[in-house]
Amino acid sequence: MVTLDKSKDLFDKARVILPGGVSSPVRAIKPYPFYTESANGCRIKDIDGNEYIDYCLAYGPNILGHANPVIKQAIIDQLDKGWLYGTPTGLEVTLAEKIASLYPSIDMLRFVSTGTEATMSALRAARGFTRKNKFVKIEGGFHGAHDAVLVKAGSGATTHGKPDSLGIPEDFTKNTLQVAYNDIEAMTEVIESNQDDMAAVIIEPVLGNIGPILPEGDYLKEVRKVTEENDVVLIFDEVITGFRLAMGGAQEYFGVTPDMTTLGKIVGGGLPIGVFGGKREILDMISPSGSVYQAGTFSGSPASVAAGIAAVDILEKEKVHEKLEATGNMLRAGLNDIIADKGLDYHVGGIASMFKVFFGDKPLNYQDVLKCDKEGYLQFFHDMLDSNVFLPPSQFETNFLSTAHTEADLETTLEAYAANLK
Numbered sequence: 001m002v003t004l005d006k007s008k009d010l011f012d013k014a015r016v017i018l019p020g021g022v023s024s025p026v027r028a029i030k031p032y033p034f035y036t037e038s039a040n041g042c043r044i045k046d047i048d049g050n051e052y053i054d055y056c057l058a059y060g061p062n063i064l065g066h067a068n069p070v071i072k073q074a075i076i077d078q079l080d081k082g083w084l085y086g087t088p089t090g091l092e093v094t095l096a097e098k099i100a101s102l103y104p105s106i107d108m109l110r111f112v113s114t115g116t117e118a119t120m121s122a123l124r125a126a127r128g129f130t131r132k133n134k135f136v137k138i139e140g141g142f143h144g145a146h147d148a149v150l151v152k153a154g155s156g157a158t159t160h161g162k163p164d165s166l167g168i169p170e171d172f173t174k175n176t177l178q179v180a181y182n183d184i185e186a187m188t189e190v191i192e193s194n195q196d197d198m199a200a201v202i203i204e205p206v207l208g209n210i211g212p213i214l215p216e217g218d219y220l221k222e223v224r225k226v227t228e229e230n231d232v233v234l235i236f237d238e239v240i241t242g243f244r245l246a247m248g249g250a251q252e253y254f255g256v257t258p259d260m261t262t263l264g265k266i267v268g269g270g271l272p273i274g275v276f277g278g279k280r281e282i283l284d285m286i287s288p289s290g291s292v293y294q295a296g297t298f299s300g301s302p303a304s305v306a307a308g309i310a311a312v313d314i315l316e317k318e319k320v321h322e323k324l325e326a327t328g329n330m331l332r333a334g335l336n337d338i339i340a341d342k343g344l345d346y347h348v349g350g351i352a353s354m355f356k357v358f359f360g361d362k363p364l365n366y367q368d369v370l371k372c373d374k375e376g377y378l379q380f381f382h383d384m385l386d387s388n389v390f391l392p393p394s395q396f397e398t399n400f401l402s403t404a405h406t407e408a409d410l411e412t413t414l415e416a417y418a419a420n421l422k
C-alpha cells in the first residue's frame with residue numbers, strides 16, 4: 001500500500017494555481033495525482049519516495065526508458081553549444097533526411113514543437129493544397145488540442161467526459177466530419193457525398209488515444225483507395241505509432257503510404273517535438289515557399305533535434321521495434337492467460353510496444369470502447385499503483401513498453417495484474 005501524503009499536500013497547493021493541479025488533464029488522477037521527483041529507466045519515483053514500474057512513459061515518448069544515457073549526453077553536448085538560436089541548423093537537415101529516408105510518404109517536412117502543432121499544420125497544408133475546407137476525422141481519434149479536432153476527441157477529453165470542448169465556435173468545427181473507425185462504408189459515404197469540398201482524411205492508423213484499437217482486415221488499404229479515388233489528402237497521424245510499429249511507423253507495418261504524415265513523441269527522444277511532412281507538392285505550399293503560413297519560435301529546437309537524432313540512431317541500430325514487439329507479444333500472452341484463468345470477460349489489446357486490458361469486449365471503435373467499465377478501470381489503476389505499477393490512469397489511454405523494462409519487471413507486473421484483476 002503506497003502512501004501519498006506529500007503528493008496530497010502538494011495537490012492542495014497546486015490546484016489553487018494550476019487548473020486541476022496539473023499542466024495537462026490526463027495527469028489529473030482522481031482523487032489526486034502523485035507528483036514526480038525523478039525517473040530513470042523504467043522506474044518513476046514520487047515525492048513520497050514510492051517507486052513504480054512505469055508503463056505510462058510520459059504517454060509514449062520514452063520508448064528507451066527515462067533518462068537514457070546516450071540521449072542525455074546528446075542533450076548535454078547541445079546545451080554546451082546553446083539551446084535556442086532562431087536560425088536554422090545542420091541538425092534539422094540531418095534528422096529531416098533520416099526521417100524522409102524511412103517514411104516514403106515524406107518528401108519534405110517541417111519541424112514544430114508538439115503533436116498538436118503538427119496535425120494543425122498538416123490539416124492547414126492539406127486545405128491550402130486542395131483549396132477545400134472539409135476533412136474527415138475518426139470518432140475517438142485524438143490529434144492534439146487545437147480547435148478543429150476537439151470533437152468526439154479521445155484521450156483526456158473522453159476520460160474527463162468532455163469529448164466536445166467548450167470555447168470552440170461552431171464555425172471552427174462545422175467542416176470536421178466524423179465517422180467510426182473500421183467502418184469503410186461510412187468513410188466512403190462521407191467522402192463521396194462531400195466530394196466538392198473534401199480536403200483530407202486524418203487518421204491514427206492504430207487508435208492510440210482510446211485504445212490501442214487496431215485496424216481490422218484491409219481497412220487502412222481501403223481508406224487509402226477511397227481517398228486516392230476522390231483526390232482527398234490522406235494524413236496518417238503517427239505521433240504515437242511512428243518509430244514504434246516499425247522504423248517507418250504504421251505505414252511501413254501495414255504497407256499503406258499516405259500523402260502526409262505527422263510525427264512527435266519518440267522522434268524527439270523525450271524532448272518536445274512535432275513533425276509534419278508529405279508529398280513535395282503539398283509541402284511546397286508552406287511558407288516561405290508557398291502561401292500556407294506556419295511558424296514557431298521553438299520549431300526545430302536544437303536540443304530536441306539532437307535528442308531525436310540520438311534516439312533514432314539507437315532505435316535503428318538496436319532494432320528496438322522488433323525487440324519490443326516480441327516483448328509485447330509475451331506480455332499480452334501473459335495477460336490473456338490471467339484473464340482466462342480468472343474467467344473474466346476482458347480483452348487484451350495491443351500491437352508492438354502498445355498494450356491495454358479493456359474492461360469489456362474487444363472494441364472496434366469509439367462507441368465500443370465507451371461501453372468498457374471505466375470506473376472499474378480507475379479502481380484497478382489504484383490497486384496497481386498500490387502494487388508499485390504505474391499505468392496511465394484511464395481506460396482510454398494506451399500502456400507503453402520500453403527497452404528499459406527487464407524480464408523481472410515484466411514478471412512483477414504480471415503478478416500485479418494477477419493479484420489485482422477482478
Ligand SMILES: N[C@H](C=O)CCC(=O)O
Nearest residue numbers: 024025026059155156209
Ligand atoms: N494521449 C495524450 C497524447 O497522446 C496524452 C498526453 C496529454 O494529453 O497530456
